[in-house]
Structure formats: structure tokens, C-alpha cells
Amino acid sequence: MAHAVRTGEIDGHRSVTLVSPAGVEATFAPGVGMIGCSLRADGEELLGQRHGLAGYARTGSTMGIPLLHPWANRLSGLSYEAGGVAVTIDPSAAPVRLDGNGLPIHGLLAAAPWWEDVRTEAGDAAVLSARLDFGARPELLAAFPFPHVIALEARLDGRALTITTTIEPTGDRAVPVAFGFHPYLQIPGAPRAAWELTLPVRTHAVLDGRGIPAGADEPAGPLSGPLGDRTFDDLYPALDAPAVFAFAAAGRRVEVRFGPGFPVAQLYAPPGEPFLACEPMT
Numbered sequence: 001m002a003h004a005v006r007t008g009e010i011d012g013h014r015s016v017t018l019v020s021p022a023g024v025e026a027t028f029a030p031g032v033g034m035i036g037c038s039l040r041a042d043g044e045e046l047l048g049q050r051h052g053l054a055g056y057a058r059t060g061s062t063m064g065i066p067l068l069h070p071w072a073n074r075l076s077g078l079s080y081e082a083g084g085v086a087v088t089i090d091p092s093a094a095p096v097r098l099d100g101n102g103l104p105i106h107g108l109l110a111a112a113p114w115w116e117d118v119r120t121e122a123g124d125a126a127v128l129s130a131r132l133d134f135g136a137r138p139e140l141l142a143a144f145p146f147p148h149v150i151a152l153e154a155r156l157d158g159r160a161l162t163i164t165t166t167i168e169p170t171g172d173r174a175v176p177v178a179f180g181f182h183p184y185l186q187i188p189g190a191p192r193a194a195w196e197l198t199l200p201v202r203t204h205a206v207l208d209g210r211g212i213p214a215g216a217d218e219p220a221g222p223l224s225g226p227l228g229d230r231t232f233d234d235l236y237p238a239l240d241a242p243a244v245f246a247f248a249a250a251g252r253r254v255e256v257r258f259g260p261g262f263p264v265a266q267l268y269a270p271p272g273e274p275f276l277a278c279e280p281m282t
Contacts, residue, residue, distance in 0.1 A: 003126035003156065010037060011054040016118070018126035018156035026154060026161045030118045030130050032057045033111045034152050036065030036183075039161065046254060048184030048275030060097050060110035065163070065183040067152065068106045070134075070144045072180030072281045073235075073266060075104045076212045082176040087145060094143035101210045107179065108140050115152075125157040135170045147171035150179075162259075180266070180281035183256060190249035192227060192274050197247045199223040200240035201265060207235065227276065232267040239265055245278040256280070 001021035008015045010029060015037070017027040027038035037053045039046045050063040078089045089096055089104055095112075099105040114137060115130040134140050135147025151166045169175045187195055203217040217237060227247070243258040243265065256278045258265070268277040 003122045003124065005120040005122045005126050005128070011052065011057070013053060013057060016120060016128050018120075018122075018128060018154065018161075020126065020156050020158055022158045024156060024159050024161070026126075026156050028128055028154060029053055030115045030128075031113050033066060033109055034115045034130050034132075035063075035067070035111070036154065036161075036163070038064065041159065041252070044188040044252075046185060046188070048186050048273075048277075050184065050275075057111045060106075062106065062110070062182050063184060065181060066106075067109060067165075067179065068182055068279075069109045069150060069179040070146070070176070071104075071107050071178040072182075072279065073105065074099060074211055076210075078102075078104065082178075083146070083174055085145060085173070087143065089143045094139050096143055099211075103210060103212075104143075106182070108143055125155050127153060127155045129153040133170070146173050146175040148175045164259075177261075177282050180262075180264075180279055182268075182277055182279050184275045184277050185247070185254055185256070186275045187247065187249045187252055187254060190252075192269075192276075193229060195227040195247045195249045195276065197224055197227055197245075197276075199245060199267070200243050201236035201238070201267075202240060203236065203238040205235040205237050213237075227269065229271075230269070231271050232269040232276075234267050236265045236267065237263075239263060247276060 004019040006017050013029050013032050023042045025040045047064045051061045055061045096104045115132050118130045121127045131151040133149050147170045149168045153164045155162045201220040204220040206214045206216045208214045245256040258280045262280040264281040266279040
């Protein structure tokens with residue numbers, strides 16, 4: 001049997017599902033930030049749904065596999081300098097989300113409806129690609145004045161889903177690269193405490209009370225083993241190579257492999273929530 005692609009609708013939004021004959025289905029919503037909103041293996045959901053696609057579209061509350069662009073996690077304030085360019089963000093002029101401390105978080109493309117040139121193909125693998133012309137949106141350039149096109153390709157081949165990101169400058173400025181992803185993963189049929197973790201991290205960044213790096217790193221220590229009642233909201237700036245994060249339980253093993261260009265990880269596992277996010281960051 002060959003791979004296949006099918007279209008549908010989730011919470012009123014167009015969806016594209018990549019289907020593998022190996023029993024894996026990966027679903028994306030191009031018009032809602034090109035988010036990966038479902039990843040099923042043998043009929044079981046592996047992505048944390050939180051408030052669902054409708055919640056993400058309405059408020060930007062993350063779920064599934066969202067893209068965090070043009071920056072992942074937090075900026076330290078509403079002003080920054082990158083590539084020799086000083087920027088002040090006006091929250092009334094840009095689609096920026098602020099965290100509880102008033103810091104810009106997770107970039108500018110949460111649930112963005114501007115993805116276009118959506119293409120699919122199926123054969124030896126199932127592929128979905130789309131692009132967003134960041135430089136054509138004044139509201140985006142108001143907070144990140146570096147014109148570019150960003151393209152995503154999702155490729156499902158057997159039981160492996162690979163997401164490839166390409167950034168192409170479209171102006172005369174180099175484009176700072178600071179994006180990442182926030183995959184919420186879960187193992188159905190097993191309590192969170194029983195998940196056996198493999199965490200290929202070497203150093204841990206010391207953070208201030210706002211979640212911003214304080215300028216020092218420390219040894220991460222041995223972290224692999226049962227998740228138990230541990231919680232994470234931690235940054236790891238040095239990883240083993242290759243960096244393969246994994247957790248296993250109930251006869252299932254889920255892996256997140258960081259490809260080239262993703263040397264940093266954020267781990268997020270808040271108390272009482274049935275998911276673990278191993279976040280690849282550039």
C-alpha cells in the first residue's frame with residue numbers, strides 16, 4: 001500500500017492528513033498557523049490536545065505541534081537588538097502575545113491564517129508543504145523588521161514524521177534565526193508518572209524569575225528515568241549528539257530527533273498535565 005493524503009475539517013478549519021500504511025496519521029491545519037494538530041499511531045493520539053484547535057485559533061493557546069516564529073519562548077522585554085537593528089515592539093500594532101510578566105512569547109505566527117501555496121503529494125511518502133511571506137505583512141514587520149519567506153514541509157514516511165523549515169531572506173537584511181517548535185507529546189494508556197524518559201542534555205541554563213537566561217549554565221545532571229512527579233520548564237543549551245529525546249511506556253516508545261540546526265532544547269512538563277514537550281530550538 002502507498003502513502004496517501006486526505007483533506008477534511010476540524011472545528012471548522014480545513015485539515016490535511018498524511019496517511020502511512022504503517023498505521024500513522026499526521027494532521028495539519030494550514031490556515032491555523034500550519035499547526036500539527038494530530039499525530040495518531042495505530043489509532044491512538046500522541047499529541048497533547050489541551051484546548052484543541054479551536055482554542056488555538058481563538059486565543060493562540062498552544063497545542064499539538066505549533067511553530068514558534070520568529071522567536072521561540074520569551075524575549076526579555078518589548079525592545080531588542082538583532083543584526084545591528086534596534087526594535088521596539090508595540091503590542092497594539094503586531095500580533096504579539098505577552099506572558100504573565102508582560103514579555104513577548106512564542107513569536108508572531110500563532111494561528112496565522114496567511115500560509116499559502118499549500119501542496120501535497122503521496123507515493124513512497126506523504127508530503128505537505130506551505131509557505132508564508134512574512135515580508136508581505138506590515139503587522140509582522142512592525143515587530144520583526146527582517147523580510148523573508150518561511151516554508152514548512154511535513155513528510156510522513158512509514159512511522160517517522162519529519163518537519164523541515166526553510167527561511168529565505170527577501171530584502172537586503174540578513175534574517176536572525178531564533179525559531180523553534182513546541183510539540184506536546186503523550187503516551188496513551190499509561191499514567192504520566194510511569195513514562196520512562198531519555199533526555200540527552202548536558203547543561204542546564206540558570207533562569208531568572210521571569211524564565212529568562214541569567215547568563216550562567218550548570219551541569220544538567222542525570223535526568224533520564226521515570227518522569228514520576230517531576231516537572232519541567234527548563235532550558236538546556238548543550239545536548240548530546242545526536243539529540244534523541246524519548247519516552248516509553250505501555251509498550252510504546254515516542255522519539256523526538258533534533259535535526260541539524262537545533263542545538264538547544266526546552267523541556268516543559270507542568271504539574272498535573274498529561275503531556276511532555278521536548279522543544280527543538282534553533
